[in-house]
Amino acid sequence: MSFAELVSLEQLIGYLEQHRQAAYTVLFLGAFFETLIPFSLAVLGELFFLSGALLAGMGVLDVWIVAAVLYAGGILGDNASYWIGRHYGPGLFDRLARWPGIGRLLHADNFRRGLTFFERHGALAVFSARLSGPLSWVMPALAGMFRLEYSTFLRFNTMGVITGIGQFLALGYFFGNHLETVFSWIEHFGTVLGAVICIGLSLVTWRYVALRRDN
Numbered sequence: 011m012s013f014a015e016l017v018s019l020e021q022l023i024g025y026l027e028q029h030r031q032a033a034y035t036v037l038f039l040g041a042f043f044e045t046l047i048p049f050s051l052a053v054l055g056e057l058f059f060l061s062g063a064l065l066a067g068m069g070v071l072d073v074w075i076v077a078a079v080l081y082a083g084g085i086l087g088d089n090a091s092y093w094i095g096r097h098y099g100p101g102l103f104d105r106l107a108r109w110p111g112i113g114r115l116l117h118a119d120n121f122r123r124g125l126t127f128f129e130r131h132g133a134l135a136v137f138s139a140r141l142s143g144p145l146s147w148v149m150p151a152l153a154g155m156f157r158l159e160y161s162t163f164l165r166f167n168t169m170g171v172i173t174g175i176g177q178f179l180a181l182g183y184f185f186g187n188h189l190e191t192v193f194s195w196i197e198h199f200g201t202v203l204g205a206v207i208c209i210g211l212s213l214v215t216w217r218y219v220a221l222r223r224d225n
Contacts, residue, residue, distance in 0.1 A: 018057075019057055019060060019061055022057050022058070022061045023061045023064060023065060026061055026062070026065055026070075026071070027065060027070055030070065030071065033062075033065070033071055034071070034075055034076070034079045035079075036058075037058050037061075037062045037076060037079050037080055037083070038079040038080070038082060038083040039083065040053065040055060040057070040058030040083065041055060041058055041059070041079070041080045041081075041082075041083025041084045041087065041175070042083035042084070042086055042087040042090075043087065044058065044083075044084070044087065045083075045084055045087030045088045045091060045146065045147075045150065046087040046090050046091055047091045047094055047095070047102070047147070047148065047150070047151045050087070050091065050146075050147040050148075051147055055084075055175075056178060058080070059080060059175055059178035059179065059182065060178055060181070060182040061182075062076040062079075062080060062179075062182070063076065063178060063179045063180075063181070063182025063183045063186060064182045064183075064185060064186035065186065066179075066182075066183055066186060067182060067183040067184065067185065067186020067187035068186045068187070073179075073183060076179070077179055080175050080179070081171060081172060081175060084171040084174075084175055085167070085168055085171050087150075088150040088167050088171060089150070089164070089167070091150035091151045091154070092150045092151065092153055092154040092160070092163055092167075093154060094151060094154065095150065095151030095152060095153065095154030095155040096154030096155065096157060097154070099155055102151060102155065129156075132158070133158060133162045133163070133166045134166070135149060135153075136149060136150070136153050136158070136162075136163055136166040136167050136170060137166040137167070137169055137170040137173075138170070139170065140167075140170035140171060140173060140174030140175075141170070141173065141174055141177075146174070150163075150167065153167075
């Protein structure tokens with residue numbers, strides 16, 4: 011099965027469940043390439059984090075091995091991106107923008123946001139990027155470009171990987187371990203929950219419109 015076919019959480023979970031012997035390797039590679047520039051612009055790491063955690067919660071995979079391979083893949087991928095950025099320098103993103111296929115995935119806005127964030131916050135940006143969506147795609151390479159001291163990068167990045175991936179592990183494991191309970195809640199309280207969400211969205215929208223009108 012190609013990566014292009016593993017585009018949904020449901021498909022990836024099904025594949026890993028049917029190929030348990032290869033599951034840990036697939037999870038490691040997913041976490042690794044999710045952070046390795048330029049693959050980080052196309053690989054959705056969240057699919058691998060959640061699928062591994064859900065299967066661990068369901069008892070299909072070992073939760074400690076899942077956590078170990080995801081953390082190892084994330085840390086190694088970020089470190090590889092750091093050294094790529096350090097070696098190629100600021101011209102890296104200019105080169106990637108000219109690559110067929112990759113260029114259209116390289117958003118200049120994300121690069122500028124990452125650059126500004128890094129310049130303002132330094133080493134802390136390396137940690138925070140793991141909790142900031144698209145910034146995690148480019149931040150390790152930016153750290154290398156600006157020659158942040160490697161020991162500082164390694165320390166802050168490792169903490170960021172543990173925190174960032176850890177939140178997906180905790181969420182996925184909980185739902186995987188309580189699937190019957192979750193489905194029961196949805197069955198009995200789905201209508202009420204939907205109504206609460208709709209009311210909340212309506213209040214937020216009303217507040218936003220009111221603020222725009224006042225300004």
